Amino acid sequence: MNTTTLPDTAQRVADLLVTLGHDKPVVMLPETGKTSAEAAAGLGCSVAEIAKSIVFRRLSDDAAVMVVASGANRVDEHKVAAIVGPLGRADAKFVKTRIGYAIGGVCPVGHVDKTVMLIDADLMQLPSVWAAAGHPHAVFNLTPAQLQAMTGAPVVDVALRSQSEAA
Template sequence: MTMSTENALPDTAQRVASLLRELGHDQPVVMLPESGRTSAEAAAGLGCSIAEIAKSIVFRRVADDAAVMVVASGSNRVDEKKVAAIVGALAKADARFVREKIGYAIGGVCPVGHLQKSVMLIDQDLLQYPKVWAAAGHPHAVFSLTPQQLVAMTAAPVADIALQT
Protein backbone atom coordinates (compact mmCIF):
# COMPACT_ATOMS: atom_id res chain seq x y z
CA MET A 1 0.00 0.00 0.00
CA THR A 2 1.37 3.40 -0.91
CA MET A 3 0.47 6.81 0.41
CA SER A 4 0.18 9.36 -2.37
CA THR A 5 0.16 13.09 -2.18
CA GLU A 6 -3.07 14.54 -3.46
CA ASN A 7 -1.33 15.99 -6.55
CA ALA A 8 -0.20 12.47 -7.53
CA LEU A 9 -3.75 11.11 -7.42
CA PRO A 10 -5.83 10.49 -10.55
CA ASP A 11 -8.38 13.25 -11.21
CA THR A 12 -11.38 11.40 -9.76
CA ALA A 13 -9.45 10.44 -6.62
CA GLN A 14 -8.28 14.07 -6.26
CA ARG A 15 -11.93 15.13 -6.45
CA VAL A 16 -12.78 12.69 -3.63
CA ALA A 17 -9.79 13.82 -1.53
CA SER A 18 -10.95 17.45 -1.85
CA LEU A 19 -14.53 16.52 -0.97
CA LEU A 20 -13.39 14.54 2.07
CA ARG A 21 -11.37 17.54 3.28
CA GLU A 22 -14.45 19.77 2.81
CA LEU A 23 -16.43 17.28 4.91
CA GLY A 24 -13.80 17.53 7.66
CA HIS A 25 -12.52 13.99 7.13
CA ASP A 26 -8.89 13.66 8.21
CA GLN A 27 -7.90 10.38 6.55
CA PRO A 28 -6.00 10.46 3.24
CA VAL A 29 -6.92 8.80 -0.01
CA VAL A 30 -4.59 5.81 -0.40
CA MET A 31 -3.51 4.35 -3.74
CA LEU A 32 -3.31 0.56 -3.81
CA PRO A 33 -0.42 -0.89 -5.85
CA GLU A 34 -2.82 -3.40 -7.38
CA SER A 35 -6.46 -2.91 -8.34
CA GLY A 36 -9.14 -2.67 -5.69
CA ARG A 37 -11.99 -3.33 -8.12
CA THR A 38 -13.24 -6.21 -5.99
CA SER A 39 -13.56 -6.47 -2.24
CA ALA A 40 -11.06 -9.33 -2.21
CA GLU A 41 -8.48 -7.32 -4.18
CA ALA A 42 -8.90 -4.27 -1.95
CA ALA A 43 -8.70 -6.32 1.25
CA ALA A 44 -5.56 -8.08 0.05
CA GLY A 45 -3.91 -4.75 -0.77
CA LEU A 46 -4.89 -3.22 2.57
CA GLY A 47 -4.24 -6.23 4.79
CA CYS A 48 -7.76 -6.19 6.22
CA SER A 49 -10.67 -8.61 6.09
CA ILE A 50 -13.01 -8.61 3.09
CA ALA A 51 -15.85 -7.74 5.48
CA GLU A 52 -14.15 -4.40 6.28
CA ILE A 53 -14.44 -3.25 2.68
CA ALA A 54 -17.45 -0.95 2.20
CA LYS A 55 -18.36 -1.88 -1.36
CA SER A 56 -20.74 0.32 -3.33
CA ILE A 57 -23.31 -1.44 -5.48
CA VAL A 58 -25.58 0.60 -7.73
CA PHE A 59 -29.02 -0.38 -8.97
CA ARG A 60 -31.58 1.49 -11.07
CA ARG A 61 -34.97 2.14 -9.45
CA VAL A 62 -37.64 1.21 -11.98
CA ALA A 63 -40.26 3.81 -10.93
CA ASP A 64 -38.14 6.91 -11.59
CA ASP A 65 -34.81 5.76 -13.04
CA ALA A 66 -33.01 6.96 -9.88
CA ALA A 67 -29.70 5.47 -8.86
CA VAL A 68 -29.92 3.32 -5.75
CA MET A 69 -26.59 2.75 -4.01
CA VAL A 70 -26.12 0.09 -1.38
CA VAL A 71 -22.90 0.35 0.63
CA ALA A 72 -22.40 -3.21 1.79
CA SER A 73 -19.84 -5.19 3.72
CA GLY A 74 -17.45 -6.77 1.24
CA SER A 75 -18.26 -10.24 2.54
CA ASN A 76 -22.01 -9.86 1.98
CA ARG A 77 -24.07 -10.45 -1.10
CA VAL A 78 -26.84 -7.87 -1.42
CA ASP A 79 -30.38 -9.25 -1.23
CA GLU A 80 -32.13 -7.30 -3.99
CA LYS A 81 -35.54 -8.28 -2.61
CA LYS A 82 -34.72 -6.69 0.76
CA VAL A 83 -33.48 -3.53 -0.94
CA ALA A 84 -36.54 -3.39 -3.24
CA ALA A 85 -38.84 -3.75 -0.23
CA ILE A 86 -37.29 -0.56 1.16
CA VAL A 87 -36.84 1.58 -1.98
CA GLY A 88 -39.06 0.07 -4.69
CA ALA A 89 -38.56 -2.25 -7.66
CA LEU A 90 -34.99 -2.47 -8.95
CA ALA A 91 -33.27 -3.15 -12.23
CA LYS A 92 -29.61 -3.66 -13.06
CA ALA A 93 -27.48 -0.56 -13.58
CA ASP A 94 -24.98 -0.74 -16.42
CA ALA A 95 -21.62 1.05 -16.48
CA ARG A 96 -23.02 3.99 -18.48
CA PHE A 97 -25.87 4.51 -15.99
CA VAL A 98 -23.48 4.41 -13.02
CA ARG A 99 -21.09 6.91 -14.62
CA GLU A 100 -23.94 9.29 -15.64
CA LYS A 101 -25.87 9.19 -12.36
CA ILE A 102 -23.11 8.66 -9.79
CA GLY A 103 -20.07 10.08 -11.57
CA TYR A 104 -17.59 7.26 -11.05
CA ALA A 105 -16.56 4.21 -13.04
CA ILE A 106 -17.50 0.79 -11.71
CA GLY A 107 -14.63 -0.48 -9.55
CA GLY A 108 -14.04 2.92 -7.98
CA VAL A 109 -17.55 4.03 -6.98
CA CYS A 110 -17.28 6.28 -3.93
CA PRO A 111 -20.15 6.56 -1.43
CA VAL A 112 -19.95 10.39 -1.53
CA GLY A 113 -19.71 13.07 -4.22
CA HIS A 114 -22.36 11.80 -6.60
CA LEU A 115 -23.31 13.79 -9.71
CA GLN A 116 -27.02 13.36 -9.00
CA LYS A 117 -28.82 12.72 -5.73
CA SER A 118 -29.08 8.97 -5.25
CA VAL A 119 -31.09 6.78 -2.93
CA MET A 120 -28.70 5.14 -0.47
CA LEU A 121 -28.70 2.34 2.09
CA ILE A 122 -25.87 1.18 4.36
CA ASP A 123 -25.46 -2.45 5.31
CA GLN A 124 -25.98 -2.85 9.07
CA ASP A 125 -23.17 -5.41 9.15
CA LEU A 126 -20.58 -2.63 8.54
CA LEU A 127 -21.39 -1.14 11.94
CA GLN A 128 -19.56 -3.93 13.78
CA TYR A 129 -16.12 -2.78 12.56
CA PRO A 130 -14.05 0.03 14.09
CA LYS A 131 -12.86 1.06 10.61
CA VAL A 132 -13.92 0.30 7.04
CA TRP A 133 -12.43 1.12 3.65
CA ALA A 134 -14.39 2.65 0.75
CA ALA A 135 -13.50 3.36 -2.88
CA ALA A 136 -12.25 6.87 -3.57
CA GLY A 137 -13.30 7.39 -7.18
CA HIS A 138 -10.70 5.20 -8.89
CA PRO A 139 -10.10 1.40 -8.99
CA HIS A 140 -6.82 1.82 -7.06
CA ALA A 141 -7.97 4.56 -4.65
CA VAL A 142 -9.51 3.97 -1.20
CA PHE A 143 -9.98 5.81 2.07
CA SER A 144 -10.67 4.68 5.61
CA LEU A 145 -13.46 5.86 7.88
CA THR A 146 -15.57 4.62 10.74
CA PRO A 147 -19.02 3.24 9.96
CA GLN A 148 -20.45 6.16 11.94
CA GLN A 149 -18.60 8.60 9.67
CA LEU A 150 -19.99 6.76 6.65
CA VAL A 151 -23.53 7.16 7.97
CA ALA A 152 -22.94 10.84 8.77
CA MET A 153 -21.33 11.63 5.38
CA THR A 154 -24.06 9.96 3.36
CA ALA A 155 -27.10 10.57 5.61
CA ALA A 156 -28.15 7.09 4.45
CA PRO A 157 -30.32 4.81 6.54
CA VAL A 158 -28.77 1.64 7.93
CA ALA A 159 -30.64 -1.50 6.89
CA ASP A 160 -30.54 -5.29 6.78
CA ILE A 161 -29.66 -5.84 3.13
CA ALA A 162 -27.52 -8.99 3.25
CA LEU A 163 -28.58 -12.13 1.46
CA GLN A 164 -28.93 -14.94 4.00
CA THR A 165 -27.19 -18.08 2.78
Protein backbone atom coordinates (compact mmCIF):
# COMPACT_ATOMS: atom_id res chain seq x y z
CA MET A 1 0.00 0.00 0.00
CA ASN A 2 1.08 3.59 -0.56
CA THR A 3 2.92 4.79 2.55
CA THR A 4 2.28 8.46 1.71
CA THR A 5 -0.53 9.99 3.71
CA LEU A 6 -3.39 10.54 1.31
CA PRO A 7 -5.60 13.63 1.28
CA ASP A 8 -8.99 12.94 2.92
CA THR A 9 -10.93 12.52 -0.34
CA ALA A 10 -8.28 10.21 -1.80
CA GLN A 11 -8.24 8.18 1.43
CA ARG A 12 -12.02 7.84 1.17
CA VAL A 13 -11.56 6.42 -2.34
CA ALA A 14 -8.75 4.12 -1.19
CA ASP A 15 -10.97 2.77 1.60
CA LEU A 16 -13.86 2.29 -0.83
CA LEU A 17 -11.63 0.42 -3.28
CA VAL A 18 -10.55 -1.96 -0.49
CA THR A 19 -14.24 -2.51 0.39
CA LEU A 20 -14.92 -3.28 -3.29
CA GLY A 21 -12.10 -5.85 -3.28
CA HIS A 22 -9.87 -3.81 -5.60
CA ASP A 23 -6.22 -4.76 -5.20
CA LYS A 24 -4.48 -1.70 -6.66
CA PRO A 25 -3.50 1.29 -4.49
CA VAL A 26 -4.34 4.93 -4.93
CA VAL A 27 -1.25 6.62 -6.40
CA MET A 28 -0.34 10.26 -5.79
CA LEU A 29 1.08 12.06 -8.82
CA PRO A 30 3.87 14.57 -8.14
CA GLU A 31 2.17 17.02 -10.51
CA THR A 32 -1.54 17.61 -10.98
CA GLY A 33 -3.65 15.16 -12.96
CA LYS A 34 -6.47 17.64 -13.57
CA THR A 35 -6.32 17.08 -17.33
CA SER A 36 -5.92 13.81 -19.19
CA ALA A 37 -2.66 15.03 -20.73
CA GLU A 38 -1.22 15.98 -17.32
CA ALA A 39 -2.22 12.66 -15.79
CA ALA A 40 -0.84 10.67 -18.73
CA ALA A 41 2.47 12.55 -18.57
CA GLY A 42 2.74 11.89 -14.83
CA LEU A 43 1.95 8.20 -15.25
CA GLY A 44 3.94 7.56 -18.42
CA CYS A 45 0.91 6.19 -20.24
CA SER A 46 -1.09 7.28 -23.28
CA VAL A 47 -3.83 9.91 -22.98
CA ALA A 48 -6.31 7.24 -24.16
CA GLU A 49 -5.59 5.26 -20.96
CA ILE A 50 -6.91 8.05 -18.74
CA ALA A 51 -10.54 7.37 -17.76
CA LYS A 52 -11.79 10.93 -17.40
CA SER A 53 -15.06 11.66 -15.63
CA ILE A 54 -17.25 14.27 -17.34
CA VAL A 55 -20.34 15.39 -15.41
CA PHE A 56 -23.51 16.86 -16.88
CA ARG A 57 -26.81 17.95 -15.32
CA ARG A 58 -29.92 16.19 -16.67
CA LEU A 59 -32.54 18.87 -17.24
CA SER A 60 -35.65 16.75 -16.60
CA ASP A 61 -34.81 15.91 -12.96
CA ASP A 62 -31.55 17.75 -12.14
CA ALA A 63 -29.72 14.41 -11.82
CA ALA A 64 -25.96 14.18 -12.19
CA VAL A 65 -24.93 12.31 -15.34
CA MET A 66 -21.34 11.06 -15.45
CA VAL A 67 -19.61 9.86 -18.58
CA VAL A 68 -16.36 8.00 -17.97
CA ALA A 69 -14.52 8.52 -21.25
CA SER A 70 -11.15 7.83 -22.76
CA GLY A 71 -8.88 10.81 -22.26
CA ALA A 72 -8.27 10.82 -26.00
CA ASN A 73 -11.96 11.37 -26.77
CA ARG A 74 -14.22 14.36 -26.69
CA VAL A 75 -17.68 13.43 -25.42
CA ASP A 76 -20.52 13.95 -27.88
CA GLU A 77 -23.23 15.58 -25.75
CA HIS A 78 -25.85 14.74 -28.40
CA LYS A 79 -25.09 11.01 -28.09
CA VAL A 80 -25.27 11.22 -24.29
CA ALA A 81 -28.54 13.21 -24.42
CA ALA A 82 -30.04 10.63 -26.81
CA ILE A 83 -29.45 8.00 -24.10
CA VAL A 84 -30.31 9.88 -20.88
CA GLY A 85 -32.36 12.91 -21.96
CA PRO A 86 -31.61 16.61 -22.44
CA LEU A 87 -28.48 17.87 -20.70
CA GLY A 88 -27.19 21.08 -19.22
CA ARG A 89 -23.84 22.15 -17.86
CA ALA A 90 -22.77 21.04 -14.41
CA ASP A 91 -20.83 23.75 -12.62
CA ALA A 92 -18.20 23.10 -9.95
CA LYS A 93 -20.69 23.51 -7.09
CA PHE A 94 -23.14 21.03 -8.68
CA VAL A 95 -20.35 18.46 -9.18
CA LYS A 96 -19.02 18.84 -5.62
CA THR A 97 -22.54 18.69 -4.10
CA ARG A 98 -23.96 15.83 -6.17
CA ILE A 99 -20.87 13.72 -6.85
CA GLY A 100 -18.81 14.55 -3.76
CA TYR A 101 -15.53 15.39 -5.46
CA ALA A 102 -14.03 18.61 -6.81
CA ILE A 103 -13.52 18.99 -10.55
CA GLY A 104 -10.06 17.68 -11.44
CA GLY A 105 -10.34 14.69 -9.10
CA VAL A 106 -13.81 13.30 -9.87
CA CYS A 107 -13.77 9.57 -9.16
CA PRO A 108 -16.11 7.17 -10.99
CA VAL A 109 -17.17 5.53 -7.69
CA GLY A 110 -18.23 6.67 -4.23
CA HIS A 111 -20.70 9.38 -5.18
CA VAL A 112 -22.79 11.33 -2.65
CA ASP A 113 -26.02 11.03 -4.69
CA LYS A 114 -27.24 8.43 -7.16
CA THR A 115 -25.52 9.23 -10.45
CA VAL A 116 -26.55 8.25 -13.96
CA MET A 117 -23.41 6.62 -15.39
CA LEU A 118 -22.19 5.80 -18.90
CA ILE A 119 -18.84 4.29 -19.95
CA ASP A 120 -17.16 5.16 -23.25
CA ALA A 121 -16.98 2.00 -25.38
CA ASP A 122 -13.47 2.98 -26.53
CA LEU A 123 -12.15 2.34 -22.98
CA MET A 124 -13.09 -1.33 -23.31
CA GLN A 125 -10.36 -1.81 -25.95
CA LEU A 126 -7.58 -1.05 -23.46
CA PRO A 127 -5.86 -3.51 -21.09
CA SER A 128 -6.05 -1.04 -18.18
CA VAL A 129 -6.98 2.56 -17.44
CA TRP A 130 -6.27 5.17 -14.79
CA ALA A 131 -9.13 6.98 -13.05
CA ALA A 132 -9.15 9.94 -10.68
CA ALA A 133 -9.26 9.00 -7.01
CA GLY A 134 -11.00 11.98 -5.44
CA HIS A 135 -8.14 14.51 -5.61
CA PRO A 136 -6.33 16.29 -8.50
CA HIS A 137 -3.11 14.38 -7.71
CA ALA A 138 -4.69 10.99 -6.92
CA VAL A 139 -5.37 8.18 -9.40
CA PHE A 140 -5.88 4.42 -9.40
CA ASN A 141 -5.41 1.74 -12.01
CA LEU A 142 -8.05 -0.77 -13.05
CA THR A 143 -9.22 -2.73 -16.05
CA PRO A 144 -12.17 -1.48 -18.09
CA ALA A 145 -14.09 -4.60 -16.98
CA GLN A 146 -13.43 -3.68 -13.33
CA LEU A 147 -14.65 -0.14 -14.04
CA GLN A 148 -17.86 -1.52 -15.53
CA ALA A 149 -18.34 -3.93 -12.62
CA MET A 150 -17.74 -1.22 -9.98
CA THR A 151 -20.12 1.28 -11.57
CA GLY A 152 -22.72 -0.99 -13.17
CA ALA A 153 -22.76 1.54 -16.00
CA PRO A 154 -23.70 0.60 -19.55
CA VAL A 155 -20.91 0.71 -22.14
CA VAL A 156 -21.95 2.99 -25.00
CA ASP A 157 -20.54 5.00 -27.90
CA VAL A 158 -20.23 8.54 -26.55
CA ALA A 159 -17.18 9.75 -28.50
CA LEU A 160 -17.44 12.72 -30.80
CA ARG A 161 -16.42 11.43 -34.23
CA SER A 162 -15.27 13.47 -37.19
CA GLN A 163 -17.28 13.20 -40.41
CA SER A 164 -14.57 10.95 -41.90
CA GLU A 165 -14.64 8.61 -38.87
CA ALA A 166 -18.45 8.43 -38.93
CA ALA A 167 -18.56 7.49 -42.63
